[in-house]
Amino acid sequence: xxxxxxxxxxxxxxxxxxxxxxxxxxxxxxxxxxxxxxxxxxxxxxxxxxxxxxxxxxxxxxxxxxxxxxxxxxxxxxxxxxxxxxxxxxxxxxxxxxxxxxxxxxxxxxxxxxxxxxxxxxxxxxxxxxxxxxxxxxxxxxxxxxxxxxxxxxxxxxxxxxxxxxxxxxxxxxxxxxxxxxxxxxxxxxxxxxxxxxxxxxxxxxxxxxxxxxxxxxxxxxxxxxxxxxxxxxxxxxxxxxxxxxxxxxxxxxxxxxxxxxxxxxxxxxxxxxxxxxxxxxxxxxxxxxxxxxxxxxxxxxxxxxxxxxxxxxxxxxxxxxxxxxxxxxxxxxxxxxxxxxxxxxxxxxxxxxxxxxxxxxxxxxxxxxxxxxxxxxxxxxxxxxxxxxxxxxxxxxxxxxxxxxxxxxxxxxxxxxxxxxxxxxxxxxxxxxx
RNA sequence: GGCCCUAUCGUCUAGCGGUUAGGACAACGGCUUUUCGAGCCGUUUACGCGGGUUCGAGUCCCGCUGGGGUCACCA
Numbered sequence: 063x064x065x066x067x068x069x070x071x072x073x074x075x076x077x078x079x080x081x082x083x084x085x086x087x088x089x090x091x092x093x094x095x096x097x098x099x100x101x102x103x104x105x106x107x108x109x110x111x112x113x114x115x116x117x118x119x120x121x122x123x124x125x126x127x128x129x130x131x132x133x134x135x136x137x138x139x140x141x142x143x144x145x146x147x148x149x150x151x152x153x154x155x156x157x158x159x160x161x162x163x164x165x166x167x168x169x170x171x172x173x174x175x176x177x178x179x180x181x182x183x184x185x186x187x188x189x190x191x192x193x194x195x196x197x198x199x200x201x202x203x204x205x206x207x208x209x210x211x212x213x214x215x216x217x218x219x220x221x222x223x224x225x226x227x228x229x230x231x232x233x234x235x236x237x238x239x240x241x242x243x244x245x246x247x248x249x250x251x252x253x254x255x256x257x258x259x260x261x262x263x264x265x266x267x268x269x270x271x272x273x274x275x276x277x278x279x280x281x282x283x284x285x286x287x288x289x290x291x292x293x294x295x296x297x298x299x300x301x302x303x304x305x306x307x308x309x310x311x312x313x314x315x316x317x318x319x320x321x322x323x324x325x326x327x328x329x330x331x332x333x334x335x336x337x338x339x340x341x342x343x344x345x346x347x348x349x350x351x352x353x354x355x356x357x358x359x360x361x362x363x364x365x366x367x368x369x370x371x372x373x374x375x376x377x378x379x380x381x382x383x384x385x386x387x388x389x390x391x392x393x394x395x396x397x398x399x400x401x402x403x404x405x406x407x408x409x410x411x412x413x414x415x416x417x418x419x420x421x422x423x424x425x426x427x428x429x430x431x432x433x434x435x436x437x438x439x440x441x442x443x444x445x446x447x448x449x450x451x452x453x454x455x456x457x458x459x460x461x462x463x464x465x466x467x468x469x470x471x472x473x474x475x476x477x478x479x480x481x482x483x484x485x486x487x488x489x490x491x492x493x494x495x496x497x
Numbered sequence: 498g499g500c501c502c503u504a505u506c507g508u509c510u511a512g513c514g515g516u517u518a519g520g521a522c523a524a525c526g527g528c529u530u531u532u533c534g535a536g537c538c539g540u541u542u543a544c545g546c547g548g549g550u551u552c553g554a555g556u557c558c559c560g561c562u563g564g565g566g567u568c569a570c571c572a
Contacts, residue, residue: 071572072572073571073572075571075572105572107571107572108571108572110571111571111572161570163570165570166570168570170570186502186503189501189502190501191500191501192500194500195499195500195501195568196500196568197568200569200570201570202570203570204570205570207570209569209570209571209572210571210572211572213572214572229566230502230503230565230566231565231566231567232566232567232572233501233502233566233567234500234501234502234566234567234568235567235572237501255502257502257503257565258565258566260564260565262508264564264565265564265565265566266565266566292509295509295510295521296509296510297509297510298510299509299510299511299520301510301511301512302511302520303510303511303519303520303521304520304521305509305510305520305521305522306521322509322510323502323503323504324502324503324504324564324565325503325564325565325566326508326509326510327507327508327509328508328509329508329509329522329523331508331522331523332508332509332521332522332523333522334522335521335522335523336522338535342535379534380534380535381534381535381536382533382534382535383534392533392534407532443531453531454531455531455532457531458531458532459531459532461531462531462532463532468532468533469532469533470532470533470534471532471533471534472532472533472534473530473531473532473533474531474532475531
Protein backbone atom coordinates (compact mmCIF):
# COMPACT_ATOMS: atom_id res chain seq x y z
CA UNK A 63 0.00 0.00 0.00
CA UNK A 64 1.14 3.47 -0.76
CA UNK A 65 0.94 6.58 1.34
CA UNK A 66 -0.05 8.71 -1.64
CA UNK A 67 -3.55 10.10 -1.72
CA UNK A 68 -4.55 12.78 -4.18
CA UNK A 69 -7.79 14.33 -5.25
CA UNK A 70 -9.42 16.09 -8.13
CA UNK A 71 -11.80 18.74 -6.86
CA UNK A 72 -13.89 20.28 -9.61
CA UNK A 73 -16.72 22.66 -8.99
CA UNK A 74 -19.80 21.84 -11.04
CA UNK A 75 -20.09 25.32 -12.47
CA UNK A 76 -19.00 24.43 -15.99
CA UNK A 77 -18.00 21.59 -18.25
CA UNK A 78 -14.78 19.70 -17.79
CA UNK A 79 -12.39 21.60 -19.96
CA UNK A 80 -8.95 20.83 -21.26
CA UNK A 81 -7.22 22.56 -18.38
CA UNK A 82 -9.03 20.82 -15.57
CA UNK A 83 -8.88 17.52 -17.42
CA UNK A 84 -5.12 17.90 -17.42
CA UNK A 85 -5.13 18.67 -13.70
CA UNK A 86 -7.25 15.59 -13.10
CA UNK A 87 -4.93 13.57 -15.29
CA UNK A 88 -1.78 14.61 -13.45
CA UNK A 89 -3.40 13.70 -10.15
CA UNK A 90 -4.55 10.40 -11.51
CA UNK A 91 -1.18 9.64 -13.08
CA UNK A 92 0.59 10.44 -9.85
CA UNK A 93 -1.72 8.17 -7.89
CA UNK A 94 -1.38 5.35 -10.38
CA UNK A 95 2.38 5.78 -10.54
CA UNK A 96 2.59 5.43 -6.77
CA UNK A 97 -0.18 2.88 -6.41
CA UNK A 98 -1.93 5.51 -4.37
CA UNK A 99 -5.50 6.70 -4.14
CA UNK A 100 -7.24 9.18 -6.39
CA UNK A 101 -10.45 10.60 -5.03
CA UNK A 102 -13.06 12.92 -6.37
CA UNK A 103 -14.47 15.80 -4.41
CA UNK A 104 -17.17 18.04 -5.75
CA UNK A 105 -16.77 21.60 -4.60
CA UNK A 106 -20.36 22.67 -4.87
CA UNK A 107 -20.51 25.37 -2.26
CA UNK A 108 -21.60 28.01 -4.74
CA UNK A 109 -25.31 27.33 -4.84
CA UNK A 110 -25.95 29.92 -7.51
CA UNK A 111 -23.60 28.56 -10.12
CA UNK A 112 -23.53 24.84 -9.37
CA UNK A 113 -25.60 22.66 -11.63
CA UNK A 114 -26.11 18.90 -11.82
CA UNK A 115 -25.94 19.08 -15.54
CA UNK A 116 -22.31 20.12 -15.22
CA UNK A 117 -21.63 17.47 -12.62
CA UNK A 118 -22.90 14.70 -14.88
CA UNK A 119 -20.86 16.01 -17.73
CA UNK A 120 -17.69 16.16 -15.67
CA UNK A 121 -18.11 12.61 -14.43
CA UNK A 122 -18.84 11.38 -17.91
CA UNK A 123 -15.78 13.10 -19.33
CA UNK A 124 -13.56 11.69 -16.63
CA UNK A 125 -14.83 8.19 -17.30
CA UNK A 126 -14.47 8.62 -21.02
CA UNK A 127 -10.85 9.65 -20.61
CA UNK A 128 -10.30 6.57 -18.52
CA UNK A 129 -9.67 8.20 -15.18
CA UNK A 130 -11.40 6.09 -12.59
CA UNK A 131 -11.60 7.47 -9.10
CA UNK A 132 -11.40 5.51 -5.89
CA UNK A 133 -14.26 5.22 -3.48
CA UNK A 134 -17.23 7.45 -3.00
CA UNK A 135 -17.51 10.91 -4.41
CA UNK A 136 -17.48 13.62 -1.75
CA UNK A 137 -19.78 16.60 -1.96
CA UNK A 138 -18.88 19.68 -0.01
CA UNK A 139 -22.49 20.77 0.09
CA UNK A 140 -23.18 17.79 2.35
CA UNK A 141 -20.38 18.56 4.75
CA UNK A 142 -21.35 22.00 6.02
CA UNK A 143 -21.52 20.82 9.61
CA UNK A 144 -17.89 19.76 9.44
CA UNK A 145 -16.76 23.19 8.26
CA UNK A 146 -18.99 24.94 10.76
CA UNK A 147 -17.57 22.89 13.58
CA UNK A 148 -14.01 23.64 12.55
CA UNK A 149 -14.76 27.33 12.22
CA UNK A 150 -16.45 27.46 15.61
CA UNK A 151 -13.49 25.79 17.15
CA UNK A 152 -11.19 28.43 15.70
CA UNK A 153 -13.45 31.12 17.11
CA UNK A 154 -13.43 29.51 20.54
CA UNK A 155 -9.66 29.31 20.37
CA UNK A 156 -9.67 32.99 19.56
CA UNK A 157 -7.98 32.35 16.20
CA UNK A 158 -11.01 33.51 14.28
CA UNK A 159 -13.83 35.94 14.96
CA UNK A 160 -17.39 36.71 14.02
CA UNK A 161 -18.01 39.69 11.84
CA UNK A 162 -21.36 41.37 11.50
CA UNK A 163 -22.09 42.65 8.03
CA UNK A 164 -25.13 43.82 6.13
CA UNK A 165 -25.52 40.31 4.76
CA UNK A 166 -25.29 38.67 8.16
CA UNK A 167 -22.65 37.07 10.32
CA UNK A 168 -19.47 35.70 8.83
CA UNK A 169 -16.43 34.10 10.40
CA UNK A 170 -12.98 35.38 9.63
CA UNK A 171 -9.55 34.06 10.40
CA UNK A 172 -7.16 36.40 12.16
CA UNK A 173 -4.00 36.84 10.19
CA UNK A 174 -0.90 38.09 11.95
CA UNK A 175 0.97 40.97 10.37
CA UNK A 176 4.58 40.80 9.26
CA UNK A 177 4.52 37.06 9.09
CA UNK A 178 6.37 35.40 6.25
CA UNK A 179 4.66 32.31 4.94
CA UNK A 180 7.13 29.96 3.30
CA UNK A 181 6.29 26.78 1.48
CA UNK A 182 8.00 24.43 -0.88
CA UNK A 183 6.29 23.60 -4.09
CA UNK A 184 7.34 20.43 -5.87
CA UNK A 185 7.28 22.21 -9.22
CA UNK A 186 8.47 25.67 -8.25
CA UNK A 187 10.51 25.04 -5.16
CA UNK A 188 10.50 27.72 -2.51
CA UNK A 189 7.78 30.36 -2.48
CA UNK A 190 7.37 32.97 0.21
CA UNK A 191 4.75 35.58 0.85
CA UNK A 192 4.43 38.24 3.51
CA UNK A 193 1.16 38.03 5.40
CA UNK A 194 0.80 41.80 5.09
CA UNK A 195 -0.50 41.23 1.58
CA UNK A 196 -3.30 39.09 2.98
CA UNK A 197 -6.57 40.17 4.57
CA UNK A 198 -8.26 38.32 7.38
CA UNK A 199 -9.63 35.34 5.56
CA UNK A 200 -13.36 34.72 5.44
CA UNK A 201 -13.91 31.15 6.59
CA UNK A 202 -17.69 30.93 6.69
CA UNK A 203 -19.86 33.16 4.58
CA UNK A 204 -22.86 34.87 6.05
CA UNK A 205 -25.15 32.38 4.31
CA UNK A 206 -23.61 29.56 6.30
CA UNK A 207 -21.53 28.07 3.51
CA UNK A 208 -17.76 27.76 3.77
CA UNK A 209 -15.41 29.64 1.49
CA UNK A 210 -13.31 27.72 -0.96
CA UNK A 211 -10.03 28.22 0.89
CA UNK A 212 -11.51 26.97 4.12
CA UNK A 213 -13.51 24.00 2.89
CA UNK A 214 -10.58 22.94 0.77
CA UNK A 215 -8.22 22.82 3.72
CA UNK A 216 -10.67 21.17 6.09
CA UNK A 217 -11.41 18.50 3.51
CA UNK A 218 -7.87 17.89 2.37
CA UNK A 219 -6.95 17.39 6.00
CA UNK A 220 -9.97 15.24 6.83
CA UNK A 221 -9.46 13.08 3.76
CA UNK A 222 -5.77 12.63 4.38
CA UNK A 223 -4.67 14.14 1.09
CA UNK A 224 -0.90 13.86 0.82
CA UNK A 225 -0.30 15.85 -2.35
CA UNK A 226 -2.28 18.74 -3.68
CA UNK A 227 -1.74 18.88 -7.42
CA UNK A 228 -3.58 21.78 -8.98
CA UNK A 229 -3.31 24.65 -11.42
CA UNK A 230 -0.88 27.47 -11.17
CA UNK A 231 -3.68 29.90 -10.53
CA UNK A 232 -3.91 28.50 -7.03
CA UNK A 233 -0.45 29.59 -6.01
CA UNK A 234 -1.87 32.74 -4.53
CA UNK A 235 -4.32 30.70 -2.47
CA UNK A 236 -1.68 28.48 -1.00
CA UNK A 237 -0.28 30.89 1.62
CA UNK A 238 -3.81 31.54 2.82
CA UNK A 239 -4.50 27.85 3.07
CA UNK A 240 -1.27 27.24 4.90
CA UNK A 241 -2.33 29.80 7.46
CA UNK A 242 -5.56 27.88 7.88
CA UNK A 243 -3.64 24.64 8.36
CA UNK A 244 -1.54 26.35 11.00
CA UNK A 245 -4.57 27.69 12.82
CA UNK A 246 -6.09 24.24 12.73
CA UNK A 247 -2.85 22.76 14.00
CA UNK A 248 -2.50 20.45 11.02
CA UNK A 249 0.54 19.75 8.92
CA UNK A 250 -0.09 20.87 5.32
CA UNK A 251 0.19 18.39 2.47
CA UNK A 252 2.78 18.75 -0.27
CA UNK A 253 1.90 21.09 -3.08
CA UNK A 254 2.57 20.85 -6.79
CA UNK A 255 1.32 23.71 -8.90
CA UNK A 256 1.20 22.82 -12.53
CA UNK A 257 1.42 25.44 -15.25
CA UNK A 258 -1.73 26.60 -16.97
CA UNK A 259 -2.79 25.69 -20.47
CA UNK A 260 -2.80 28.76 -22.64
CA UNK A 261 -4.62 29.92 -25.76
CA UNK A 262 -2.91 31.22 -28.88
CA UNK A 263 -2.51 34.63 -27.27
CA UNK A 264 -0.79 33.07 -24.27
CA UNK A 265 -3.52 34.02 -21.87
CA UNK A 266 -5.27 31.32 -19.90
CA UNK A 267 -7.30 29.13 -22.21
CA UNK A 268 -10.98 30.00 -22.30
CA UNK A 269 -14.03 29.69 -24.48
CA UNK A 270 -12.93 32.47 -26.71
CA UNK A 271 -9.99 30.33 -27.79
CA UNK A 272 -12.39 27.84 -29.36
CA UNK A 273 -13.40 24.40 -28.22
CA UNK A 274 -12.35 23.86 -24.63
CA UNK A 275 -14.64 21.21 -23.21
CA UNK A 276 -13.64 17.57 -23.37
CA UNK A 277 -17.10 16.72 -24.56
CA UNK A 278 -16.66 18.93 -27.60
CA UNK A 279 -13.51 17.11 -28.56
CA UNK A 280 -15.27 13.84 -28.08
CA UNK A 281 -18.00 14.90 -30.46
CA UNK A 282 -15.46 16.09 -32.96
CA UNK A 283 -13.98 12.64 -33.13
CA UNK A 284 -10.90 12.84 -30.98
CA UNK A 285 -10.04 9.60 -29.25
CA UNK A 286 -9.59 9.52 -25.50
CA UNK A 287 -6.12 8.02 -25.78
CA UNK A 288 -5.10 10.81 -28.14
CA UNK A 289 -6.35 13.47 -25.77
CA UNK A 290 -4.74 11.87 -22.74
CA UNK A 291 -1.48 11.47 -24.63
CA UNK A 292 -1.64 15.03 -25.87
CA UNK A 293 -2.49 16.80 -22.63
CA UNK A 294 0.05 14.77 -20.72
CA UNK A 295 2.65 16.30 -23.01
CA UNK A 296 1.72 19.81 -22.00
CA UNK A 297 3.96 20.51 -19.05
CA UNK A 298 5.49 17.09 -18.86
CA UNK A 299 7.62 14.92 -21.09
CA UNK A 300 9.15 11.46 -20.98
CA UNK A 301 12.53 13.05 -21.79
CA UNK A 302 13.44 10.44 -24.33
CA UNK A 303 12.01 12.07 -27.44
CA UNK A 304 8.96 9.86 -27.54
CA UNK A 305 5.73 11.63 -28.39
CA UNK A 306 3.24 8.87 -28.83
CA UNK A 307 2.78 7.06 -25.56
CA UNK A 308 0.19 4.70 -24.21
CA UNK A 309 -1.40 5.59 -20.92
CA UNK A 310 0.43 2.68 -19.30
CA UNK A 311 3.74 4.09 -20.44
CA UNK A 312 2.82 7.53 -19.21
CA UNK A 313 1.86 6.19 -15.80
CA UNK A 314 5.16 4.39 -15.56
CA UNK A 315 7.21 7.45 -16.49
CA UNK A 316 5.19 10.15 -14.79
CA UNK A 317 6.87 12.30 -12.20
CA UNK A 318 5.89 15.59 -10.60
CA UNK A 319 9.51 16.64 -10.53
CA UNK A 320 9.75 16.69 -14.28
CA UNK A 321 6.85 19.06 -14.73
CA UNK A 322 7.91 22.28 -16.40
CA UNK A 323 7.23 25.68 -14.91
CA UNK A 324 5.89 27.52 -17.89
CA UNK A 325 2.43 27.62 -19.34
CA UNK A 326 1.80 25.59 -22.48
CA UNK A 327 0.00 26.95 -25.51
CA UNK A 328 -2.63 24.53 -26.69
CA UNK A 329 -1.58 23.39 -30.15
CA UNK A 330 -4.54 21.89 -31.97
CA UNK A 331 -2.38 20.88 -34.93
CA UNK A 332 -0.37 18.58 -32.78
CA UNK A 333 -3.52 17.10 -31.30
CA UNK A 334 -4.76 16.53 -34.83
CA UNK A 335 -1.56 14.76 -35.73
CA UNK A 336 -1.69 12.56 -32.65
CA UNK A 337 -5.34 11.73 -33.19
CA UNK A 338 -4.45 10.82 -36.76
CA UNK A 339 -1.77 8.49 -35.45
CA UNK A 340 -4.32 6.70 -33.30
CA UNK A 341 -6.80 6.57 -36.15
CA UNK A 342 -4.23 5.02 -38.43
CA UNK A 343 -3.32 2.26 -36.03
CA UNK A 344 -6.89 1.31 -35.25
CA UNK A 345 -8.20 -1.88 -36.88
CA UNK A 346 -10.89 -1.15 -39.47
CA UNK A 347 -13.81 -2.78 -37.63
CA UNK A 348 -13.06 -0.79 -34.50
CA UNK A 349 -12.46 2.40 -36.38
CA UNK A 350 -15.71 1.85 -38.20
CA UNK A 351 -17.59 1.54 -34.92
CA UNK A 352 -16.02 4.79 -33.85
CA UNK A 353 -16.89 6.61 -37.07
CA UNK A 354 -20.34 5.12 -37.24
CA UNK A 355 -21.30 6.40 -33.81
CA UNK A 356 -20.12 9.88 -34.68
CA UNK A 357 -21.87 9.92 -38.05
CA UNK A 358 -25.06 8.87 -36.36
CA UNK A 359 -24.69 11.74 -33.93
CA UNK A 360 -24.28 14.12 -36.84
CA UNK A 361 -27.19 12.66 -38.69
CA UNK A 362 -25.04 11.67 -41.64
CA UNK A 363 -26.56 8.75 -43.48
CA UNK A 364 -27.01 7.19 -46.88
CA UNK A 365 -29.81 5.13 -48.31
CA UNK A 366 -27.63 2.25 -49.51
CA UNK A 367 -25.61 2.33 -46.33
CA UNK A 368 -24.53 -0.96 -44.92
CA UNK A 369 -21.83 -2.07 -42.55
CA UNK A 370 -19.58 -3.60 -45.18
CA UNK A 371 -19.80 -0.53 -47.34
CA UNK A 372 -18.99 1.73 -44.40
CA UNK A 373 -15.94 -0.34 -43.54
CA UNK A 374 -14.77 0.14 -47.09
CA UNK A 375 -15.28 3.87 -46.80
CA UNK A 376 -13.44 4.03 -43.49
CA UNK A 377 -10.59 2.01 -44.92
CA UNK A 378 -10.26 4.36 -47.86
CA UNK A 379 -10.15 7.37 -45.60
CA UNK A 380 -8.15 5.97 -42.71
CA UNK A 381 -5.01 7.90 -43.59
CA UNK A 382 -6.93 10.95 -44.67
CA UNK A 383 -8.70 12.35 -41.65
CA UNK A 384 -7.78 13.41 -38.16
CA UNK A 385 -11.24 14.21 -36.85
CA UNK A 386 -14.84 13.60 -37.85
CA UNK A 387 -15.35 17.02 -39.43
CA UNK A 388 -12.58 16.26 -41.83
CA UNK A 389 -13.99 12.82 -42.52
CA UNK A 390 -17.43 14.20 -43.30
CA UNK A 391 -16.05 16.98 -45.43
CA UNK A 392 -13.88 14.70 -47.52
CA UNK A 393 -16.34 11.86 -47.92
CA UNK A 394 -19.49 13.85 -48.62
CA UNK A 395 -19.62 12.66 -52.23
CA UNK A 396 -20.34 9.20 -50.86
CA UNK A 397 -23.13 10.22 -48.51
CA UNK A 398 -24.84 12.85 -50.58
CA UNK A 399 -26.53 12.52 -53.93
CA UNK A 400 -25.60 15.91 -55.16
CA UNK A 401 -22.01 16.42 -56.21
CA UNK A 402 -20.52 19.69 -55.04
CA UNK A 403 -17.94 20.78 -57.56
CA UNK A 404 -14.72 22.46 -56.80
CA UNK A 405 -14.74 25.32 -59.26
CA UNK A 406 -11.14 25.11 -60.24
CA UNK A 407 -11.15 21.34 -60.59
CA UNK A 408 -14.16 21.49 -62.84
CA UNK A 409 -12.55 24.16 -64.95
CA UNK A 410 -9.42 22.12 -65.36
CA UNK A 411 -10.84 18.69 -65.98
CA UNK A 412 -14.37 19.04 -67.24
CA UNK A 413 -14.25 21.91 -69.68
CA UNK A 414 -12.72 20.31 -72.77
CA UNK A 415 -14.86 18.36 -75.19
CA UNK A 416 -12.26 15.58 -75.40
CA UNK A 417 -12.36 15.13 -71.66
CA UNK A 418 -16.13 14.75 -71.69
CA UNK A 419 -16.06 12.41 -74.61
CA UNK A 420 -13.67 10.15 -72.75
CA UNK A 421 -16.00 10.14 -69.78
CA UNK A 422 -18.90 9.25 -72.00
CA UNK A 423 -16.94 6.31 -73.31
CA UNK A 424 -15.94 5.38 -69.79
CA UNK A 425 -19.57 5.38 -68.69
CA UNK A 426 -20.45 2.98 -71.46
CA UNK A 427 -17.59 0.60 -70.58
CA UNK A 428 -18.31 0.73 -66.88
CA UNK A 429 -21.96 0.05 -67.51
CA UNK A 430 -20.96 -3.22 -69.10
CA UNK A 431 -19.01 -4.36 -66.07
CA UNK A 432 -20.88 -6.80 -63.90
CA UNK A 433 -18.23 -7.44 -61.30
CA UNK A 434 -17.87 -3.88 -59.98
CA UNK A 435 -14.60 -4.37 -58.15
CA UNK A 436 -11.60 -2.06 -57.92
CA UNK A 437 -9.50 -4.37 -60.06
CA UNK A 438 -12.21 -4.71 -62.69
CA UNK A 439 -12.68 -0.96 -62.77
CA UNK A 440 -8.96 -0.45 -63.04
CA UNK A 441 -8.77 -2.86 -65.94
CA UNK A 442 -11.49 -0.95 -67.75
CA UNK A 443 -9.81 2.40 -67.27
CA UNK A 444 -6.36 1.19 -68.21
CA UNK A 445 -7.76 -0.64 -71.19
CA UNK A 446 -9.57 2.44 -72.35
CA UNK A 447 -6.51 4.62 -71.96
CA UNK A 448 -4.54 2.16 -74.01
CA UNK A 449 -7.14 2.12 -76.75
CA UNK A 450 -7.32 5.90 -76.88
CA UNK A 451 -3.57 6.20 -76.74
CA UNK A 452 -3.64 8.55 -73.75
CA UNK A 453 -2.20 8.24 -70.30
CA UNK A 454 -4.52 6.76 -67.66
CA UNK A 455 -4.36 10.09 -65.87
CA UNK A 456 -6.17 11.70 -68.79
CA UNK A 457 -9.19 9.63 -67.90
CA UNK A 458 -8.71 9.36 -64.17
CA UNK A 459 -8.57 13.06 -63.39
CA UNK A 460 -11.72 14.06 -65.26
CA UNK A 461 -13.49 11.03 -63.85
CA UNK A 462 -12.50 11.94 -60.33
CA UNK A 463 -13.90 15.42 -60.66
CA UNK A 464 -17.06 14.27 -62.37
CA UNK A 465 -17.71 11.66 -59.70
CA UNK A 466 -16.63 13.44 -56.56
CA UNK A 467 -16.51 17.11 -57.45
CA UNK A 468 -13.06 17.23 -55.92
CA UNK A 469 -9.54 16.85 -57.18
CA UNK A 470 -8.26 15.17 -54.03
CA UNK A 471 -9.80 11.87 -53.02
CA UNK A 472 -8.76 8.32 -52.15
CA UNK A 473 -7.71 6.08 -55.04
CA UNK A 474 -10.18 6.42 -57.88
CA UNK A 475 -10.79 2.68 -58.40
CA UNK A 476 -11.89 2.27 -54.81
CA UNK A 477 -13.87 5.47 -54.96
CA UNK A 478 -15.77 4.29 -58.03
CA UNK A 479 -16.75 1.08 -56.30
CA UNK A 480 -17.75 2.89 -53.15
CA UNK A 481 -19.96 5.32 -55.04
CA UNK A 482 -21.58 2.35 -56.70
CA UNK A 483 -22.28 1.50 -60.30
CA UNK A 484 -25.63 3.15 -60.55
CA UNK A 485 -24.50 6.47 -59.18
CA UNK A 486 -21.25 6.35 -61.13
CA UNK A 487 -23.02 5.97 -64.43
CA UNK A 488 -25.48 8.71 -63.51
CA UNK A 489 -22.78 11.14 -62.46
CA UNK A 490 -20.75 10.46 -65.56
CA UNK A 491 -23.78 11.14 -67.70
CA UNK A 492 -24.53 14.33 -65.83
CA UNK A 493 -21.04 15.56 -66.43
CA UNK A 494 -21.34 14.85 -70.15
CA UNK A 495 -24.81 16.27 -70.54
CA UNK A 496 -23.45 19.51 -71.96
CA UNK A 497 -22.13 17.68 -75.00
C1' G B 498 -0.90 49.06 -9.72
C1' G B 499 0.65 45.54 -5.21
C1' C B 500 2.04 40.53 -4.59
C1' C B 501 3.57 35.86 -6.78
C1' C B 502 5.36 32.98 -10.82
C1' U B 503 7.99 32.61 -15.35
C1' A B 504 11.53 33.10 -19.94
C1' U B 505 15.35 27.33 -25.45
C1' C B 506 12.84 27.07 -32.78
C1' G B 507 6.04 29.85 -34.66
C1' U B 508 4.11 25.83 -30.94
C1' C B 509 5.07 21.50 -27.29
C1' U B 510 9.67 20.24 -25.28
C1' A B 511 15.13 17.76 -24.15
C1' G B 512 19.15 20.07 -21.76
C1' C B 513 20.63 20.22 -15.47
C1' G B 514 29.06 24.35 -16.50
C1' G B 515 32.31 22.03 -21.78
C1' U B 516 26.60 19.67 -26.93
C1' U B 517 27.55 20.50 -34.33
C1' A B 518 21.80 23.08 -28.58
C1' G B 519 18.39 17.12 -29.58
C1' G B 520 13.18 15.46 -30.68
C1' A B 521 7.94 16.41 -32.08
C1' C B 522 3.95 19.43 -34.45
C1' A B 523 3.62 23.11 -38.11
C1' A B 524 5.96 25.06 -42.62
C1' C B 525 8.84 24.05 -46.97
C1' G B 526 11.24 20.63 -50.58
C1' G B 527 12.16 15.62 -52.55
C1' C B 528 10.97 10.34 -53.35
C1' U B 529 6.55 7.29 -54.31
C1' U B 530 2.07 7.82 -56.98
C1' U B 531 -4.06 8.29 -60.85
C1' U B 532 -4.97 13.25 -57.32
C1' C B 533 -4.83 13.83 -52.10
C1' G B 534 -3.33 11.59 -47.83
C1' A B 535 -0.12 8.19 -45.45
C1' G B 536 4.98 6.61 -45.53
C1' C B 537 10.26 7.54 -46.24
C1' C B 538 14.23 11.32 -46.86
C1' G B 539 15.72 16.25 -46.28
C1' U B 540 15.60 21.86 -45.34
C1' U B 541 14.40 26.39 -42.64
C1' U B 542 13.71 28.29 -37.51
C1' A B 543 15.51 29.00 -30.78
C1' C B 544 18.86 29.86 -25.85
C1' G B 545 14.89 37.96 -24.74
C1' C B 546 18.67 41.97 -23.20
C1' G B 547 22.63 43.70 -19.92
C1' G B 548 25.91 42.81 -16.13
C1' G B 549 28.55 39.46 -13.13
C1' U B 550 30.76 34.29 -11.20
C1' U B 551 33.98 30.80 -13.94
C1' C B 552 39.47 28.62 -17.78
C1' G B 553 34.51 27.97 -19.82
C1' A B 554 27.20 29.82 -19.10
C1' G B 555 21.23 27.90 -22.45
C1' U B 556 22.70 25.90 -17.76
C1' C B 557 24.72 29.65 -11.49
C1' C B 558 23.82 35.04 -9.38
C1' C B 559 21.87 40.20 -10.05
C1' G B 560 19.22 43.80 -12.89
C1' C B 561 16.11 45.01 -17.02
C1' U B 562 12.48 43.77 -20.42
C1' G B 563 8.68 40.60 -21.93
C1' G B 564 4.72 37.05 -20.64
C1' G B 565 1.34 34.96 -17.17
C1' G B 566 -1.32 34.42 -12.63
C1' U B 567 -3.66 36.61 -8.46
C1' C B 568 -5.59 40.39 -5.55
C1' A B 569 -14.16 38.19 -3.71
C1' C B 570 -18.67 36.26 1.66
C1' C B 571 -16.27 32.45 -6.94
C1' A B 572 -13.97 28.15 -6.94
